[in-house]
């Protein structure tokens with residue numbers, strides 16, 4: 226009995242030692258993994274850093290590129306497109322106007338009855354339709370017929386309070402938020418698709434004529450009276466509300482900026498200068514690129530694997546289409562190299578664009594002590610069923626680094642425009658910037674960081 230007990234005790238002791246050794250080894254492995262995760266995070270933080278000196282460099286580079294883009298075509302990454310809009314609203318406008326806004330995942334139709342300076346916006350109605358993904362990469366007729374048929378329904382649903390002057394054809398302002406070479410106020414050819422659109426045979430075509438043809442095919446008595454970029458539209462809308470608006474910036478699926486330039490500062494302008502002496506420039510700033518931009522291996526890989534490698538570099542750092550995807554790439558690296566989400570890499574995490582920016586934003590804004598929103602989103606969108614609080618904190622930290630880099634770079638771009646306008650110093654006249662876009666509107670941390678970096 227004694228021997229058996231001793232033997233059992235010895236066995237037991239040996240097992241205990243083995244178990245202890247296992248625990249220690251696991252702890253060491255876990256400590257090692259966290260150390261590696263911390264190193265990946267540290268590196269991300271360093272590479273994404275945007276100290277004030279760097280932001281000034283980015284702002285200066287933006288100003289320089291603006292000058293180059295106004296000088297002549299094709300010398301700068303900034304196209305600095307002349308919009309042909311030389312008059313902005315004064316607030317005195319009257320009548321029934323229609324608008325169509327196409328530039329991302331949704332399009333919007335709008336009708337508005339303007340009642341002059343006193344009446345202002347008497348009445349307005351809008352309709353929003355999401356674009357099925359297959360139409361974003363299909364044929365041109367299919368996309369424009371889809372839009373025109375939605376406009377038919379919109380006009381059919383017109384209620385009380387909207388008055389078209391008798392005998393007048395319905396006129397539409399077409400906001401088309403892709404790079405276009407404008408040829409007049411109501412015509413322009415597509416330069417390239419961005420933001421996930423890729424429709425065969427459209428590059429080089431007049432987008433107004435494509436829409437007019439579709440309106441005819443659908444039997445709607447309406448014609449496009451003006452083609453404006455969404456940023457130019459935002460500038461016009463901003464000016465309608467406030468006379469000091471001179472710049473507009475969009476931060477949504479993509480990003481862009483427009484501003485009012487002195488016509489005589491546009492060296493590449495040919496022909497008579499407009500009477501107003503001013504013209505709106507559509508910068509297409511999403512294509513801005515500079516060696517001063519803080520790029521990481523994740524950004525480079527995202528760019529190389531994108532539909533438009535080498536293009537839209539600034540947009541790929543700051544806009545809603547890409548922020549979530551950058552975060553996904555960092556998380557994938559952590560999952561593979563440090564087993565952040567357990568011993569196997571969650572398969573969904575390998576799917577490009579599975580982590581959308583609104584989901585990133587929801588996780589970033591999670592204020593619960595145990596980060597339950599992060600837990601729920603990781604489960605819902607990435608199929609990660611169990612996470613430690615520590616891992617969830619890492620996720621939030623990555624969102625923070627990526628979002629704040631984007632917001633600070635966007636702010637630096639705005640400063641670049643103000644420098645070009647000579648409105649960056651103190652004691653200058655009041656300058657108002659019209660901001661729009663879902664990213665700016667809904668991503669609070671991003672917006673607050675942009676406003677007070």
Ligand SMILES: Nc1ncnc2c1ncn2[C@@H]1O[C@H](COP(=O)(O)OP(=O)(O)O)[C@@H](O)[C@H]1O
Nearest residue numbers: 329330477478545582583586662663664667668
């Ligand atoms: N809650 C949110 N948090 C962060 N980003 C958001 C949120 N909601 C929308 N967004 C971003 O805004 C984009 C939509 O922007 P919006 O200006 O409405 O349309 P567009 O697709 O024409 O740019 C989305 O693709 C997304 O990237």
